[in-house]
Amino acid sequence: MKTMRKGDWKLIQELNRSIILNKIRLDGPISRIELAKGNRISPSTVAAAVQELIREGYVTEIGRGESSGGRKPILLQFAPDNHFLFAASISNTVIEVAQLNLEASILRKASAPVGMRQGEGVIELMLGMIDRFVTETGSMDPCIGIAVTTPGVVNVEQGVVYYNSKLRLNDVPVKQIVESRYGIKTWVENDTNSLVLAERRFGSYSSFANLIYIMVGNGIGAGILVNDMILRGKLGGAGEFGHTSVNRSGIRCECGNVGCLENSVSWPAVHSRMMAAMASGRQTLIHDLTGGDFSRIGPAVYKEALSRQDRLAMDITEEIAEHLGAGIVNLVNLFNPEAIVLGGNVAQDNPILLHKVEEHISRYAMRILKDDLVVGQSSLGDDGKLMGAAAVVLQDLFQFSLT
Ligand SMILES: [Zn+2]
Structure with missing residues (x-):
């Protein structure tokens, strides 16, 4: 058997401390006894770690709780504002x-x-x-x-x-x-x-250890959580979802590939498609929404036009959903996530796009992998x-x- 080095004990101490702090954060107010019971850590280890956490200001004592016979235990609570x-x-x-x-x-x-x-x-x-x-x-x-x-x-x-x-x-x-x-x-x-x-730590997707966040904004990217670990690859380049090819007859991308997702579903791609359609004389609500000032065309204008069933915005959304959906089906079949989260200025607050993407997944992903799959928008808001x-x-x- 491998003997333990001094560093290993330090590691175990830090690990216990993190587990205890996280438990207090999530389940507090909580007593030392409950902490020891719930985590199978010895009461003396809990006491030492808690003492250190209180001294450093991460945890405070907030009076006594109910007793189960004997003295009422002191309750501990996470103190997020001291640091x-x-x-x-x-x-x-x-x-x-x-x-x-x-x-x-x-x-x-x-x-x-x-x-x-x-x-x-x-x-x-x-x-x-x-x-x-x-x-x-x-x-x-x-x-x-x-x-x-x-x-x-x-x-x-x-x-x-x-x-x-x-x-x-x-x-x-x-x-x-x-x-x-x-x-x-x-x-x-x-x-x-x-x-x-x-999304996993602070958002509405905290129960999913297999989670994919897809940014559909000025660029396209994906954060992939597999068994609660971020998938990084050798150099940290895993998740370059925007440079996966969904159209082999598409335009050449600066990355060297052709028909990259980023060139068909990012905001610059949506914007240039709108401008081209309007330049060719296509009627759209965007004229009214911007008062004819095309420099005001941003993601909010596109989504407003879409919510009013503007034909051009609908057609563009149909195309985005087709390409994005194809890409996401690949992700579902490759990584078997529990939930897919869409964020970024094109996808956020865009229920029509979300619905179309869901339809695409439900039609084309492997049945066993899509049955319980949750698809939703980012829960973090503007400060995500x-x-x-x-x-x-x-x-x-x-x-x-x-x-
Ligand atoms: Zn590319």
């Missing part, structure tokens, strides 16, 4: 930065358009925003970490953004840059991976990406992970 974290969400169009408590509630936030910035310019914009938060925050001692999320291929262990073609982020050591500037532990994660984590970034840090705090 905070910073989340920075980079997208291809906007950067958002927020300060959140340990329940992923937003305390304050700021956003700035990316504009024409690329590469270093994007990182500098983000650092400037974090700088302001740090300056306005009195003490940084209660800050447990900084999380940065971005579309593209991210090496999570090294905190390096390997590849984001639109923002020209290539081999950018974001973790190292942020940690050396602020001296605070930093996590870097792909945005859709962080979103699937947030910031909650996603927070989930990356809190995952480490609440559920000790070996990666």
